[in-house]
Amino acid sequence: MADPLTEVIQLLRPRAVFSKGISGAGRWAVRYADFGQPGFCAVIEGRCRLAVSGEQPVTLEEGDFVLLPATPSFTMSSLDPAQPLHIDPKTVLPPDREIRHGRQDGPPDVRQFGGWFSFDAQDAGLFVSLLPRMIRIRGVRRLTQLVCLLGEEAAREDIGRDLILQRLVEILLIEALRAAPTEEAQPGLLRGLADPRIAAALRGMHGDIERAWTVPDLARQAGMSRSAFFDRFSRMIGLRPMEYLLAWRMTVAKNLLRSEKVALGEVARRVGYSSASTFSTAFRRHVGLPPGSFTTRAGMRSEAALV
Incomplete structure (x- = not known):
């Protein structure tokens, strides 16, 4: 039998672009402008707050995975409120090391690994619009492992890197979408x-x-x-x-x-x-x-x- 979800993902042709480690300590907040590309993160340890435009704010904890198929504007912060630093992801150059928010010394209160990728298909918009704006999945260890594998492979300069990244992103998408809760999902x-x-x-x-x-x-x-x-x-x-x-x-x-x-x-x-x-x-x-x-x-x- 045909698998519509897999077929759609294959024709969207996801490409791995960028991944990074992110940590935070003390009071901190960052406000990202609308990006439009798919973004993801997995919380490795600790907790933080995520407020995606148009969605209820949530507290992310160790083992949580979030996928934003079109990444609207959002705020990521410590549990204690802070004045957000505004960031335009389209103009900020990716750093070559882990990003640290808030207090720069001492152990972090939260560590996560995340990034973004693109769809090669020029007509991706229609099918992306049929996916939830925000997918949050709790306690699926495979997703965290996949995100870490993506980061490790992205950091390498080895033969076959791009193909491996492409396949890992495809697997990540399928795993995330089939694990996504559908009871209260929007039409799509x-x-x-x-x-x-x-x-x-x-x-x-x-x-x-x-x-x-x-x-x-x-x-x-x-x-x-x-x-x-x-x-x-x-x-x-x-x-x-x-x-x-x-x-x-x-x-x-x-x-x-x-x-x-x-x-x-x-x-x-x-x-x-x-x-x-x-x-x-x-x-x-x-x-x-x-x-x-x-x-x-x-x-x-x-x-x-x-x-």
Whole structure:
């Protein structure tokens, strides 16, 4: 059976970028501006406070892991309040040593390891928007171990480093998302996958993207009436069924156009269109460019990245 979560992560193509050790002692607070890239941290020892914009403040303790898929503005601080130091993560150069907040001497009150990475996919925004704004997981030792492995590998200058980092980030994402609590999750992919009926429809879409799916087909896949399925899918995912299917098809199509020398008719067939002209019309409407122009631009971006 298709695994929608794994497929989405693979097409987002996460890339490890930066990781660091962070500690704090005494009274301290830092306020980070909106960043937009995925960020994560694991608390190794001690406690601190985290206040993410739009979310309730939480106290982080040893063994806690936090993932921010799009990292909005947030404040990290000691348990005792302090005037925050404002930081713009887009302009601050990564340090080559552990960051220390508050009192600089003596043992720290809290130690954590964290960092951020990027998604290589240019259309990552839609699927990131289907993930929770903040994922907090408690007591999953594997996540802390993965974060530490990321940090160790990032500090090395050895052969295969980039590939290992890429795989570690993929594993970290999958581990975090499948361990994330879904009982009170906002509408999105995790909430849909936690619902057995909606998950069956999602697996159908991802497992047979070439099929000419209709809402009644997907409703049968979920074992529901058409109207009940439509309402439940829209409520759980935050998109109507055919909106999600179109977004997924176009994401797969863009990946094919960017990375493989596949004829247009073959791309159309692989994503469920009966002809190249029908696919081209849908692609232009969704992306704003015909497939040929998209492929040319994607090639130019790839060449520029190599310079």
